[in-house]
Each structure stands twice: as structure tokens, then as C-alpha cells.
Amino acid sequence: MNAVHSLSEISLKNKVSAEEWKVRVELAASYRLIAMYGWDDLVFTHISAKIPGTEHFLINPYGLMFEEVTASNLVKIDLQGNKVEESPYDVNPAGFTIHSAIHEVRHDANCVMHTHTAAGIAVSTQKEGILPISQQSIFVLSSLAYHDYEGVALNEEEKPRLQADLGRANNLVLRNHGLLTCGKSVADAFLTMYTLQRCCEIQVRAQAQNAELIPIPQAVLDGAAASMKKATNGAGAGIAWPALLRKLDRVNPGYDA
Template sequence: MRVVDHDQSDLRSQVSAEEWAVRVDLAACYRLAAHFGWDDLVFTHISARVPDTHDFLINPYGLMFDEITASSLVRVDLEGNKSLTSPYDINPAGFTIHSAIHAARDDAYCVLHLHTMAGIAVSCQKAGLLPISQQASIVVQSLAYHDYEGIALNPDEKSRLQQHLGNARNLMLRNHGLLTVGRSVPDAFLAMYTFQRACEIQVLAQGSGAELLHIPQPVLDTVPEYSKAVLRGAGSSLTWPALLRKMDKIDPGYRT
């Protein structure tokens, strides 16, 4: 991996232990997205709220996901002003999307947005995500849609993003990609993993040309109880420590 000189090693002493912990989780999330092949050069974004503030952390515009570290993340307020000195700028479209959701949802501690091929492929389909897999059966319990309005540079789009997302956990951005909201970085990551898998399965199943079998509604109606457990963090509390162990073996630089 190419090494980029973005040493801000003294930053840890400038922030609270709680903020540093979020920074480490968020940097790990970026590296995991790269590991799973979900990145799109430098053009998508994951954000996390700084504890006990309205500020949030987001990626430095221009760094690849596998270059992001805890100290390189940029801290901004809801107006887009840096609230901690950083040599980096942020993606304006990323700010539009993430600031809208952090402002509207008190439970939006992490917002994860991707441009994966499978996610975009399904977002282009009129019927959206189909209930044809176990993964999809979980996602559709809390899924909303937002129509494409062009690259997200218009502040007026914020209110529509907020309205369309509502209280949902998953948002399909039509002709654009996927977005998940979580009460923590681990929660948002697990939601995205499930969402992305559901889209991959759908595209593969459609490509076979076979008639698709939808999960019956009475079966779908049994899923919310499981989803409640996921929303309480039961799933991410198991998966996240394992994912961090994986990253510590193959790419531990995110912690710096």
C-alpha cells in the first residue's frame, strides 16, 4: 500500500478519549470498506458524530479509504466549518448528505454511504430491493428511497433527504448508491454489510434468468423481532471485535 505523509500523531493528545475511540472505529470502517472492495476511489464517505457534540468526523477529501487513519479524519460542525485544525478539505457532496442526516437524526451517530456496483445496479431498478433473500428480508424492514437529484451540491436537497429517510435505518439513493444509519460505527457497518449483500444476491439471481422466488409476506412479518435485536447492537457487538482483529492482522495503520 502507498504510504501518504499525513502524520498528525499529536492529535490524540488534543481530543478526548471518547472522540479518539470513535476516530479509531471510523478509520477501521474506512479500511474495512476498502478491504471488501466497496470503495470508489476517493468519492464516497462515512461519518461519525463526536460524542457529546453536534460535530462529526468525515474523510479527508483526496485520501483513498485504505490510507485513512484515526488522526487524519476531519472534524466539522453542521455548517461545514472545521472545529479542529486539519490540513485537509472535505468532499462538498459528502457534507451535504451527512450534515443533513446528522442534523435530523439524534440516533445517527454514524452515516455510511457507498457507490458499490451492486448497490447502484439495484438502485436503478424501479422495484428497488426485492425480498428474495434472508439478507433482504432484514433490510426491507427499515428501508426508504430517495430519488436522484444530481450530484449532492444543492443545500435544498437536505430537507428532502431528511424527509425521505425518516426513521429508516437503510436508504437507497436512486441511481446513486446505498446509505445506512447506525447508533455506532459498528451498527452502521453491519447494516451496510447486510444491505450490500442483499443487493449482490439480487443482481446475481436476476442474472441467472430464472424466475425469482419472493419470501412470503407472513414470513417477512416474523423478521422485525430479529431486527429489533440487531438495532439494540446484538449483531455488531459480536462482529465488530472480530473485524477489528482482522484489520489488526492485515492493516493496523488505521489506529494511528
């Protein structure tokens, strides 16, 4: 813990651009929020965010709990996995494989979020995947893809298949593995993950009742994008993100250090 303590006192706020610092703060906040909602998996899984105007991205220091992540201790790497700046921390090799694959081809995906929640994995094991049975599911199904399990994501040869399966979708179910979301910002990726996670929780609970499930009509599914835009007054994730940061400031401050 000494390394964590000493590193947390070395702020990068005045050593990086204002644009990079903003991304660092928001990414660190997303790690804390994942922990707050109980979606973390010890020190495993990962969230990445691109630094504007570069091919570099930030990812968590491997070995830290998510509630320990700060803006300054995030690790900056390139698409080849090389550290761009000195850091005492390593990067999760599976995290590098998954995130570098997506950032390499999805230039609109400035943030990529991956989780191993019980509900997410439970649904990822189901052959039919996400079912159209909840309001949350209509938003997920409007931009959803699947990727078959190939073992722990350490093989560079898997990257083209992951890229092809994701395509232009923002929700990805990694079969037998977990969930992944993409967004043009950290806020977008988080709200997308929140919706996907809640969708899986509802599905698992609904299935546990052993009752006949009511599918949502296709016409309703087709109007999901317009419905979301209207429901958020056109603000998208921006309608919830400031409130999430205020809550985080109350329950787990320090992410912006």
C-alpha cells in the same frame, strides 16, 4: 504522499477526549474495512460519525484513499461545514451535504455510511428496488427508504427532501446513485451496510439467471427484527465488530494512529 506521511505521524490520541478518540479509531477502521471489502470508489463516497456530546462530526480527508485514513487525519466539522480544528485536507462537498442533512435531524444516527458499489448502484436503478428474495433482504426491508436522484448532492435545497425520505429508516437506497446506512454506532452502520450490500449482490446475481424468483412471505418479513436479535444473541453488530477489527489488524494495521 509527503503530507499523508507527515500527518500520520501526528497522533491526536492525547489531544482529544477518550470518547472522541474511540469514535475516531472506529470510524477510521470502517474506512479501512470498506476498502478491504472493495466497496470504495477511489477517493469518493464517505462515512461520518458524531462526536459524543457535540454537534460536530468526523469525515474523511478528501483526496485520501480509504486505506490511508487514520484516527488522527479524520476531519472534524460542524453542521455548517466549517472545520472545527485545523486540517490540511478539504471535505468532499457532496459528502458534507448528505451527512450534515442526516446528522441535523437524526440524533440517533451517530454514524452514516455511503457507498457507490456496482451492485448497489445496479439495484438503485431498478424501479422495484430491493426485492424480498434473500435472507439478507428481510433485514433490509424492515427499515428501508428511497430517495430519488437529483444530480450530484451539492444543492442545499435537496437536504429537506433527503431528510423526509429517510425518515426513521436505517437503510436508504439513493436511486441511480448508491446505498446509505445509519447506525447508533460505527459498528451498527457497518453491519447494516454489509447486509444491504450483500442483499444487492445476491439480487443482481439472481436476476442474471433469468429464472423465476421466489418471494419471501410477508409473515417472514414481519418477523425480521426479532429474528436478527435472536441470531446475534442480542448483541447486534457487537457480535461481529471485534472480529472485524482483529482481521483488520492482521491485513491493514495502522488505522488507530
